[in-house]
Amino acid sequence: MKTINEKIRWGVLGAANIAQKSVIPAAQKSRQLEITAIASRSEEKAQEAAEFLGIKNYYGSYEALLQDPDIDALYIPLPNHLHAQWAIAAMEAGKHVLCEKPIALSLEEIDAIIRTRDKTGMKIGEAFMVKSHPQWEAAVKLKNEGVLGTLTGGQGSFTYYNDNPQNVRNMYNKGGGGLWDIGVYPVFTSRLFFGEEPESVCAIVESDPQFGIDRLASAILKFPSGQFSFICGTQTNSYQHIRFFGTKGTLEIPMPFNPSPTEKATILLSGTKADKQLQTISFDAVDQYTLELEAFSEAIRTGREVPVPLENSRHNTAVILALFRAAEQGKWETV
Numbered sequence: 001m002k003t004i005n006e007k008i009r010w011g012v013l014g015a016a017n018i019a020q021k022s023v024i025p026a027a028q029k030s031r032q033l034e035i036t037a038i039a040s041r042s043e044e045k046a047q048e049a050a051e052f053l054g055i056k057n058y059y060g061s062y063e064a065l066l067q068d069p070d071i072d073a074l075y076i077p078l079p080n081h082l083h084a085q086w087a088i089a090a091m092e093a094g095k096h097v098l099c100e101k102p103i104a105l106s107l108e109e110i111d112a113i114i115r116t117r118d119k120t121g122m123k124i125g126e127a128f129m130v131k132s133h134p135q136w137e138a139a140v141k142l143k144n145e146g147v148l149g150t151l152t153g154g155q156g157s158f159t160y161y162n163d164n165p166q167n168v169r170n171m172y173n174k175g176g177g178g179l180w181d182i183g184v185y186p187v188f189t190s191r192l193f194f195g196e197e198p199e200s201v202c203a204i205v206e207s208d209p210q211f212g213i214d215r216l217a218s219a220i221l222k223f224p225s226g227q228f229s230f231i232c233g234t235q236t237n238s239y240q241h242i243r244f245f246g247t248k249g250t251l252e253i254p255m256p257f258n259p260s261p262t263e264k265a266t267i268l269l270s271g272t273k274a275d276k277q278l279q280t281i282s283f284d285a286v287d288q289y290t291l292e293l294e295a296f297s298e299a300i301r302t303g304r305e306v307p308v309p310l311e312n313s314r315h316n317t318a319v320i321l322a323l324f325r326a327a328e329q330g331k332w333e334t335v
Contacts, residue, residue, distance in 0.1 A: 006301070007031075007032060007033050007034050007297075008032065008033040008034075008072050008073055008297035008300050008301065009033075009034055009036045009070055009071055009072045009073070010027060010033055010034065010035050010036065010071070010072070010073050010074070010075055010293070010297075011035075011036065011037040011038065011039065011065050011068060011071040011073070011074050011075070011095075012024060012035060012037070012038040012039070012055075012074070012075050012077070013039055013062055013065060013066075013074050013075065013076045013077070013078060013086055013090070014039070014040065014062075014076065014077050014078045015038060015039075015040040015045050015046060015049040016077040016078065016100075018077050018100065019038075019075065019077040020049055020052070020053065022289055023075060023077065023289050023293070024038075024053050024055070025053070026261070026287045026289030026290040026292075026293065027075075027289070027290065027293050028053075028054070029287060029290050030290050030293060030294055030297075032294050032297050032298070033293055033294065033297045035053070035055055036055065036056050036057060036070060036071065037050075037055065037056065037057035037058065037059065037065055037068055037070075037071060038050050038053070038055050038057075038058050038059075038065075039058065039059040039060070039061065039062050039064060039065035040058075040059075040060065041060070041061065041062070042060065043058070043059070043060025043061075044060075046058040046059055046060055062086060062089075066089060066090055066093040066095065067093065071095060072095070072096060072300060073095060073096035073097065073098065073123075073296070073297070073300060074090045074095045074096070074097050074098070075098050075099075075100075075127075075293075076090070076097060076098070076099040076100060077100045078100070079168045079171075079174045079175065080102055080105060080168075080174060080175025080176070080180055080181075081105060081173070081174045081175040083099050083100065083102065083103050083104060083105075084103070084104040084105075084109035084110070084112065084113055087099045087103065087113055087116075087124060088112060088113055088116045090122075091113075091116045091117060091120045091122040091124060092116065092120060094120070094122070095122065096122050096123040096124065096296075096300050097122065097123070097124040097125075098124075098125055098127050098292075098293070098296050098306075099124065099125070099126060099127060100126075100127045101126050101127055101128055101184050101188075102126075102175070102180050102184055102313075102316075102317060102320070103126040103310070103313050103317075104313070104317060105175050105180070105317075106317070106321070107314060107317060107318060107321070110310060110313060110314045110317055111314075113310060114310050114311075114314075117310060123296070123299055123300050123306055124306070124310060125296060125299075125306030125307060125308045125309060125310070125313075126308045126310070126312070126313040126316075127292065127308075128184075128185075128188050128307075128308045129288045129289050129291075129292040130185065130188070130189060130256070130257055130288065131188075131192065131292070131307050131308055132288050132291035132292040132295050132307060133259065133265065133286065133288040133291065134265070134283045134284075134286060135253060135256075135259065135265045135266075135267055135283050136189065136192065136253075136256075138267060138281065138283070139193065139244075139251060139253060139267055140192060140193060140195070142251060142267075142269070143193060143195075143244070143246075143251070144195075147246075147248075147249060147251075147269065148244065148245070148246025148247070148248055148249045148250070148251055149246040149247035149248030149249060150225075150246055150247045150248075151193075151194065151225055151226055151244060151245075151246050152225075152226045152227075152245050152246060152247060153226045153227045153228060153229075153244070153245045154190055154193065154194075154226070154227075154228040154229075154242065154243060154244040154245060155228070155229050155230065155242070155243055156186035156189070156190065156228070156229075156230035156231075156241065156242040156243075156256070157186075157230060157231045157232070157239055157240060157241050157242075158182040158183070158185055158186060158230070158231075158232045158239075158240045158257055159182075159231070159232060159233040159234070159236035159237065159238060159239050159240070160182070160233075160234060160236070160238040161234070161235055161236060161237060161238060162234050162235070163235055165210070165211065169181050169213075169234065170208070170211040170213055170234070171211070171213070172211060172212040172213050176211070176213045177213035177214040177215070177234070178213070178214050178215060178216065178217055178232045178233055178234045179205075179214055179217050179232060179320055179323060179324065180320065181234065182232045182234075182257075183217055183219070183230070183232040183320065183323070184316060184320060185256075185257045186219075186228075186230035186232065186242065187221070187230075187316055187319045187320060188316050189242060189256060189257075190221060190223075190228040190230070191315065191316065191319075193244055194223045194225060194226065194228070196223055196224055196225065197223075197315055197335065198221040198222055198223050198228075198319055198335050199222050199223065199224060199334065199335060200222045200322075200332045200333060200334050200335060201219060201220065201221050201222065201319060201322045201323050201326050201332065201333055201335060202219070202220050202326045202331070202332045202333070203217055203218065203219040203220070203323040203324075203326045203327040204217070204218045204219075204327060205217045205323075205324070205327035208235070213234070214234075214324075214327075215233060215234045215235045216231070216232075216233040216234075216235070216236065217231065217232050217233070217323070217327070218230075218231045219231075219232075219323050219326075221319065222332075230242075240255060240256060240257050240258070241253070241254060241256065242256040248271065249269060249270060249271040250269070250270045250271055251267060251268070251269055252267070252268040252269075252270075253265075253266075253267055253268075254266060254268065258288075259288070260285065261285060261286065261287035261288070261289075261290075262285050263285050264282045264283060264284060264285055265282070265283045265285075265286075266280055266281065266282050266283070267280070267281040267283075268280055268281075269281065292307065295307045315335075318335050319335055322334070322335045
């Protein structure tokens with residue numbers, strides 16, 4: 001276990017866009033950790049990324065990075081179908097792992113990852129960066145304090161437009177599609193906000209005739225204490241929003257999933273005061289990827305639990321799988 005003053009040394013397994021454009025620049029803002037190596041299956045691509053981002057070491061294979069003795073933890077932004085395989089390999093090589101969502105595409109894969117975690121003693125978690133943003137911490141606190149009264153329901157949306165056949169998100173056999181890519185966020189945050197697990201779900205899914213992936217999905221999650229519905233789409237104008245309803249008020253988060261790291265985030269409360277005026281709660285601009293990496297690094301240093309442990313991931317994955325079953329069967333499905 002490292003001392004409180006030692007930086008956690010990270011390697012990046014793959015030169016994906018999210019790593020190069022969001023996560024690595026966010027990591028480089030922190031004094032608590034450092035990105036010391038990056039790997040790609042193309043040494044040329046790894047070198048190019050390393051030079052562009054100012055990373056000291058690069059490798060032309062994933063296996064080589066796993067063998068680097070100077071790496072404490074790995075961030076995995078690979079295509080979805082490779083997450084479980086390389087998360088397991090990384091832990092077996094003695095590395096802690098922060099893996100992009102979805103960490104696995106089946107419960108069997110997650111169970112295999114859990115067994116490896118328990119066997120190796122390595123830290124591993126799923127990269128739901130929203131968990132670390134102050135707006136979600138505040139939203140859950142407000143709910144728990146009873147500001148909304150009794151929570152009854154919620155609605156969410158997350159969409160973007162991408163019809164590129166070369167993009168991995170449009171490749172069915174690589175875990176592409178809207179639910180796995182962005183539907184996981186309203187599922188995760190509704191579970192976070194309700195503080196409980198949905199009992200059953202229903203869904204309507206529209207598939208792309210060329211790609212075979214789900215390009216539009218509408219879902220309802222039935223929680224013990226209320227209902228939550230959301231829409232996610234990959235060939236729809238970019239938009240995101242979430243709101244929760246209670247017996248005394250409504251809470252809205254205009255940018256719930258990827259708020260700007262350079263602008264203030266806000267929560268809107270309505271109906272919670274006698275005069276019914278809209279209240280705005282603002283938060284200083286933060287980079288939620290920086291906070292996510294710092295929280296995970298702190299878990300490595302102190303031995304405490306990671307922000308999103310595998311048991312949480314298993315529940316989230318079970319909901320997504322139930323949504324696919326519900327859409328296929330045309331009926332409510334138990335989670």
